[in-house]
Amino acid sequence: MPSSLPDVARQQDPCYRPLDQVGMSGLALPLHLDGALVLAKADVSVNLGQAGTKGIHMSRLHLALEALSEQLLYGVKPLHHCLDQCVNSQQGSADSARLRLAFDYPLRRPSLVSGHRGWKAYPIALEAELAKGRFRAWLQLTLPYSSTCPCSAALARQLVAADFAQQFPGSLDKEAVLAWLQSPEGVAATPHSQRSEAQITVSLGDNLPIAPLIDLLESALKTPVQTLVKREDEQAFARLNGRHPLFVEDAARTLAQTLEQSPFGGDFRVRVVHKESLHAHDAVAEISQGLPDG
Numbered sequence: 001m002p003s004s005l006p007d008v009a010r011q012q013d014p015c016y017r018p019l020d021q022v023g024m025s026g027l028a029l030p031l032h033l034d035g036a037l038v039l040a041k042a043d044v045s046v047n048l049g050q051a052g053t054k055g056i057h058m059s060r061l062h063l064a065l066e067a068l069s070e071q072l073l074y075g076v077k078p079l080h081h082c083l084d085q086c087v088n089s090q091q092g093s094a095d096s097a098r099l100r101l102a103f104d105y106p107l108r109r110p111s112l113v114s115g116h117r118g119w120k121a122y123p124i125a126l127e128a129e130l131a132k133g134r135f136r137a138w139l140q141l142t143l144p145y146s147s148t149c150p151c152s153a154a155l156a157r158q159l160v161a162a163d164f165a166q167q168f169p170g171s172l173d174k175e176a177v178l179a180w181l182q183s184p185e186g187v188a189a190t191p192h193s194q195r196s197e198a199q200i201t202v203s204l205g206d207n208l209p210i211a212p213l214i215d216l217l218e219s220a221l222k223t224p225v226q227t228l229v230k231r232e233d234e235q236a237f238a239r240l241n242g243r244h245p246l247f248v249e250d251a252a253r254t255l256a257q258t259l260e261q262s263p264f265g266g267d268f269r270v271r272v273v274h275k276e277s278l279h280a281h282d283a284v285a286e287i288s289q290g291l292p293d294g
């Protein structure tokens with residue numbers, strides 16, 4: 001860099017106090033993640049621990065991110081190396097760095113029974129910090145799923161049973177029952193169900209198990225939102241919702257137990273949000289182990 005150029009960021013003055021974090025936010029960064037090319041929004045920063053220094057070498061953080069985008073991310077090591085570069089590039093004025101990479105992770109999901117499949121994008125964030133030599137990383141992911149209210153399901157069944165008894169006293173003519181059930185006045189009640197979200201944070205070891213974690217948690221929830229649906233798939237989905245109704249308490253406990261019993265079971269935080277079709281508000285629940293509440 002020609003030394004003739006003014007370098008305002010390097011000005012020294014006793015009035016310049018240390019800063020907790022200085023860096024860049026919202027930088028567009030393509031990432032190569034185990035077979036998927038994603039476009040991330042990157043936030044990166046270092047602390048400015050040296051009093052009397054005006055600014056950091058901002059471009060050097062950018063250079064570290066550019067180097068990260070050229071690597072294959074099969075684990076968290078490249079994140080550690082990137083943060084190392086950010087700290088070391090500041091010539092002793094920084095001893096910690098933070099990184100957040102937020103992106104949509106595409107996965108092709110099979111239909112329930114029809115043999116088709118469709119893409120789904122999962123909101124993911126990778127967070128990492130290097131603080132005085134200690135590296136830690138976390139994976140945040142959001143899983144959309146369907147939740148059918150267990151109480152509403154029981155109330156609906158009671159109504160349908162009562163209508164049945166009234167409609168078909170004594171005999172049970174199967175054909176007649178089916179015709180009635182398919183008629184507009186046949187199904188007197190359906191439980192309320194709604195789009196719901198599981199917001200999961202897990203601490204990471206060396207690996208970056210995004211797809212395996214999604215598979216594990218979706219199979220635990222039983223009713224993830226679907227991609228390509230034929231009528232046979234929709235009927236199978238109706239059966240799954242009927243068989244596995246979920247309060248927010250059930251969803252939070254199921255996900256926490258699944259994480260505890262899995263290889264990913266380090267520190268975690270589970271927050272579930274049911275965007276209730278019964279209310280104008282959401283039902284929420286949270287459980288965490290080793291991580292601060294959200």
Ligand SMILES: Nc1nc2c(ncn2[C@@H]2O[C@H](COP(=O)(O)OP(=O)(O)OP(=O)(O)O)[C@@H](O)[C@H]2O)c(=O)[nH]1
Nearest residue numbers: 001007008009010022054055056057058059060061
């Ligand atoms: N520290 C800092 N730099 C900023 C800010 N906004 C823009 N920049 C610019 O970031 C550019 C790159 O910063 P540097 O890394 O210092 O660039 P450089 O000095 O040419 O490169 P090095 O010699 O490697 O430091 C400079 O032109 C700064 O003016 C800011 O808010 N803080």
